[in-house]
Amino acid sequence: MTDEAKAFVPGHVTGFFAVERTDDPTTTGSRGGGLTLSDGVTVTVRPDTETEILLDDVSVDIGAVEGVLEALGIEATVIGETDLPLGSGFGVSGAMALGTALAATDEFDLELSMAELTTVAHGAEVQAGTGLGDVVAQARGGMVLRLEAGGPRANELDGLPARPRVEYLTLGELDTSDVIGGDTERLSAAGDDALSRVVEQPTVERFMYASRRFAREAGLLTPDVKDVIMDVTEAGGEASMAMLGETVFALGTGLSDAGYDPHVCRVDPTGATVLGGSHRDQAELQPHASDGK
């Protein structure tokens, strides 16, 4: 058996959000709403003498992952595998950070709870400037409402009791840090309006309506994304823009019905999880099995 541990972290598409900045990365973050997806990132962590990060077989620099390894005080090879498009609003950097924290906790017997390791990953992602709310949503799974911003000790989460089919179509890349690093006042006002709407009426339909209205009011719609959303609406479906990516997501068969050829998945009900057959599962929990180490 190779000495490694694996975790799966769902992708996360944000529908609307409001930015909350403090001096502390664990209380900085975003309120808002999003969908975690059955399409996600499988992260493998292997102890190593120096740190290397691979994503789909390509060596990459991901600040959030480096931050997690540093906070945990370990060196490792981190291997991410995903079918999700990169830089397109699916929270891949957050998934890599959280998956690294989960798999490393398992592999190195770090004695961290879910809230503790989620805090580490959230803080690293905020410090890297690549996301504000993906990690806490990915840790929970489902259709997540982030009622208060920040890591697990600061935030407050709720969810919608639904796991619809999701279709998505990516038209290009957007740089998250450009948007969330700039002036976010107008965006945050629109995000808080959207959140209030969904809290008042926590349904899937209201979520999609609030997301579309947020995208328009926050001034984030690109012309191409706008055209696709209008096509879906004209075909009688529900679609909006993934924050922040040049990506349209729709429920049910919204994009297919409008004549597009989208990726198809579902809302993931589970959230981030270590995968069976991991280090801890095989070795410590079956004390009589020879684990070859």
Next chain:
Amino acid sequence: MTDEAKAFVPGHVTGFFAVERTDDPTTTGSRGGGLTLSDGVTVTVRPDTETEILLDDVSVDIGAVEGVLEALGIEATVIGETDLPLGSGFGVSGAMALGTALAATDEFDLELSMAELTTVAHGAEVQAGTGLGDVVAQARGGMVLRLEAGGPRANELDGLPARPRVEYLTLGELDTSDVIGGDTERLSAAGDDALSRVVEQPTVERFMYASRRFAREAGLLTPDVKDVIMDVTEAGGEASMAMLGETVFALGTGLSDAGYDPHVCRVDPTGATVLGGSHRDQAELQPHASDGK
């Protein structure tokens, strides 16, 4: 298509707990720790002119389910199907209550969030006197630590990042209401000690140690359960007693290694969820599909 909705709720085995009583069912509950199981209850809700509750094809009275239906203001046939033993510490009544709330929210378009419907089910379970902490753990999934008691608005949850294989063996039934309705001072002191131990060192091994110690200190071990736990320990494994049932649960191959023939499952990572193909999924989210209604 039959007009019905379904939900799955994992079983929940409590390892240790401390009772918190207030005048309000939504702030009454228990702190403690437990495992949700991939073995659970599938609950189907069908609108009906009067309420009937079936569990494995037998008509039953389950106060927590009746309380949920009453709180939601609906009449329905509720059908539970499970492989879990009844009255043996697996949280079947909590699963029935939470599954009813989830499926009913879906079927009747009730516009309730996960926290709201979990609050309804938790409150109904507390008022029926059949459980204090199962529902909130079952809503979350995983190896759950309940740091503060009560429903979602009052409690605080954490988890251990592991999903080990679980074996269990049921020797008989115990009446939960007899124990949690009586004097719980000694039990709660032992439960808070156990919780502190696991919070300090959030590992699976520590969880099992704290559970065994709680069972002994709280004076809840029956002679038969004690014998089986000792057999598992002698065979080098980890086991404890399900609170509250005449049930032994073990990690990995603990019971098998000791020569028993246990049920085998895993820790469920997901928590309670509506099942695909439900009313909402088919009808509202695919607006163009003919749903036959």
